[in-house]
Amino acid sequence: MRIFLFDARKLQTAVWLVLFLLVWEGVAWSIRHWIPVTQPETKWPYFTDVMTYVFANLGMLFKQGGITFANALSGFAIGSLVGLLLALIMSLSATIERIITPYIVSSQMVPIVGLAPIVFGILRDADMSRISMAAYVTFFPVAINALSGLSSIPSEKKELFASYASSKPVYYWKLALPSALPYLFLGMKLAAPLSITASIVVELMGAPNGIGVTMVSSLYYGSSQSTLFWATLFFSALIGLAAYLVISVIERVATPWQPEFRSTGGGNT
Amino acid sequence: MSTEIVINQVNMRFGKGDKAVTALSDINLDIPSGEIVSLLGPSGCGKSTLLRLIADLLEPSAGKIEVENESPRQARLQRKFGIIFQQPTLLEWRNVVDNVSLPLEFTGHSRKERKQIAMEQLRMVGLEKFAGHYPWQLSGGMQQRVAIARALTFNPPMLLMDEPFSALDEFTKERLHLEVIRIQEQTRKTVVFVTHSIPEAVFLSNRVIVLSAHPGKVKHNLSIELPGKRDLQIREHPAFFEYTTKVRSCFGEGAYDEDLLV
Numbered sequence: 125m126r127i128f129l130f131d132a133r134k135l136q137t138a139v140w141l142v143l144f145l146l147v148w149e150g151v152a153w154s155i156r157h158w159i160p161v162t163q164p165e166t167k168w169p170y171f172t173d174v175m176t177y178v179f180a181n182l183g184m185l186f187k188q189g190g191i192t193f194a195n196a197l198s199g200f201a202i203g204s205l206v207g208l209l210l211a212l213i214m215s216l217s218a219t220i221e222r223i224i225t226p227y228i229v230s231s232q233m234v235p236i237v238g239l240a241p242i243v244f245g246i247l248r249d250a251d252m253s254r255i256s257m258a259a260y261v262t263f264f265p266v267a268i269n270a271l272s273g274l275s276s277i278p279s280e281k282k283e284l285f286a287s288y289a290s291s292k293p294v295y296y297w298k299l300a301l302p303s304a305l306p307y308l309f310l311g312m313k314l315a316a317p318l319s320i321t322a323s324i325v326v327e328l329m330g331a332p333n334g335i336g337v338t339m340v341s342s343l344y345y346g347s348s349q350s351t352l353f354w355a356t357l358f359f360s361a362l363i364g365l366a367a368y369l370v371i372s373v374i375e376r377v378a379t380p381w382q383p384e385f386r387s388t389g390g391g392n393t
Numbered sequence: 394m395s396t397e398i399v400i401n402q403v404n405m406r407f408g409k410g411d412k413a414v415t416a417l418s419d420i421n422l423d424i425p426s427g428e429i430v431s432l433l434g435p436s437g438c439g440k441s442t443l444l445r446l447i448a449d450l451l452e453p454s455a456g457k458i459e460v461e462n463e464s465p466r467q468a469r470l471q472r473k474f475g476i477i478f479q480q481p482t483l484l485e486w487r488n489v490v491d492n493v494s495l496p497l498e499f500t501g502h503s504r505k506e507r508k509q510i511a512m513e514q515l516r517m518v519g520l521e522k523f524a525g526h527y528p529w530q531l532s533g534g535m536q537q538r539v540a541i542a543r544a545l546t547f548n549p550p551m552l553l554m555d556e557p558f559s560a561l562d563e564f565t566k567e568r569l570h571l572e573v574i575r576i577q578e579q580t581r582k583t584v585v586f587v588t589h590s591i592p593e594a595v596f597l598s599n600r601v602i603v604l605s606a607h608p609g610k611v612k613h614n615l616s617i618e619l620p621g622k623r624d625l626q627i628r629e630h631p632a633f634f635e636y637t638t639k640v641r642s643c644f645g646e647g648a649y650d651e652d653l654l655v
Contacts (some may be wrong), residue, residue, distance in 0.1 A: 263397045278479060278480075278482070280478045280479075280482045281482055281484075283445070283448075283450045283476065283478075284476065284478075286450055286478045287448060287450070287469060287470070287472070287474050287475075288472060288495075289469060289470045289471075289472055289499065290494055290499060294499070294601075298484075298498070299484070300496075302484070302486045362548075376446060379486070381485040381486045381529070384528055386527075386529055
């Protein structure tokens with residue numbers, strides 16, 4: 125049964141890959157043959173061309189992508205911490221929650237494309253700006269999800285801890301935080317790719333390095349660089365995916381009790 | 394027999410103004426120590442609310458409760474209650490032995506002592522082989538036995554049980570009834586047992602408090618004296634049927650609410 129499921133999953137991946145390639149190359153072919161655009165290879169290149177370029181320039185892409193990833197990661201870590209702290213503070217009292225919520229919601233109304241140049245202008249440092257923006261987009265989903273985790277603890281569990289005459293800190297450490305972990309990870313999985321995007325947006329505004337810079341410069345040099353542009357786009361997506369997968373793996377290790385991670389069979393009633 | 398819990402003119406209302414609901418009205422009750430006392434009644438009679446008032450998980454709107462001559466709060470802060478809920482309420486991230494030893498983390502026991510006491514309790518409910526398992530690997534009945542073991546670990550003088558077996562199948566339920574009786578005979582703890590099942594109340598209890606609903610009132614306070622040992626055979630004894638008939642008659646016409654049929 126297990127082996128069968130594993131094979132089914134492999135098959136799904138294979139089908140997904142084939143469909144993806146068919147659609148991509150189909151679109152590229154259609155643009156070339158049916159729609160009269162100039163330089164169709166810049167509008168939608170063949171995937172195989174993009175991949176050839178990616179592999180030819182793997183070193184450069186990894187170097188620039190690594191810079192983006194490292195900065196996003198720092199910002200992501202800070203943002204997650206801030207988000208969790210906010211959630212903890214808000215879970216302490218409904219009044220505090222009502223005071224803080226409008227601030228954190230309105231903070232997300234400002235488009236990051238508008239905010240990035242402001243932050244860059246003030247901090248005047250590419251790394252600091254990337255980290256700040258990554259933290260800025262991270263804290264919101266983390267705070268909202270962690271808070272809903274903290275506020276959805278079954279009342280009987282709270283009563284159990286009340287009957288132990290538990291102090292607030294012990295209650296948080298032994299019950300509230302572990303209960304909220306799956307929700308915290310949900311927020312972090314949403315935030316991880318966002319933090320990469322935020323970091324790239326800052327780079328578009330004029331950082332000295334990073335995958336975003338490569339992307340912008342490829343646009344300046346016209347059609348000769350168009351494959352580079354697509355390669356950076358593809359690589360950016362890969363970094364975002366990597367960020368998501370890293371958090372997913374950590375989640376699996378940190379919260380093995382979640383129903384979807386339970387490996388051992390046995391009564392479930 | 395000394396009196397453990399004294400409930401005096403207790404009223405409980407939820408909500409305010411026109412929407413206020415009276416859950417309990419003028420409850421007067423003495424619960425003696427060392428007995429199993431059932432709070433029996435249909436849904437909405439406030440039996441679980443009464444249990445939570447005793448445990449200081451809720452505060453009465455009016456009236457007074459004393460537990461061993463102290464307020465419920467003082468009793469709770471001294472950890473005098475072991476509570477068992479309808480759901481096992483285990484912590485999914487802890488294995489069985491760590492769930493059972495959880496209460497001892499509040500009482501300053503060392504890691505070694507905690508483990509040792511928890512293993513003893515697990516032996517008492519016959520689950521020592523499952524110490525390393527996680528809650529989701531156990532059946533519902535086993536999970537509830539873990540919850541019983543957990544409630545016993547810090548040796549509280551009172552066990553409060555809120556319909557603990559109502560989610561279990563009949564066979565598991567019977568086994569756990571016998572287990573509760575055995576544990577109570579060994580430890581002589583005061584047990585307050587909330588249930589909506591008449592046979593369960595009669596079988597387990599030294600005393601059955603019959604509550605009526607809307608608002609919750611004490612309708613009858615019945616001492617149960619079954620001839621002989623409380624085992625599965627006693628359920629066939631005429632005295633057992635006399636008691637169940639007597640309790641059922643307390644509810645009059647309403648006795649055939651599906652709530653009261655087991």
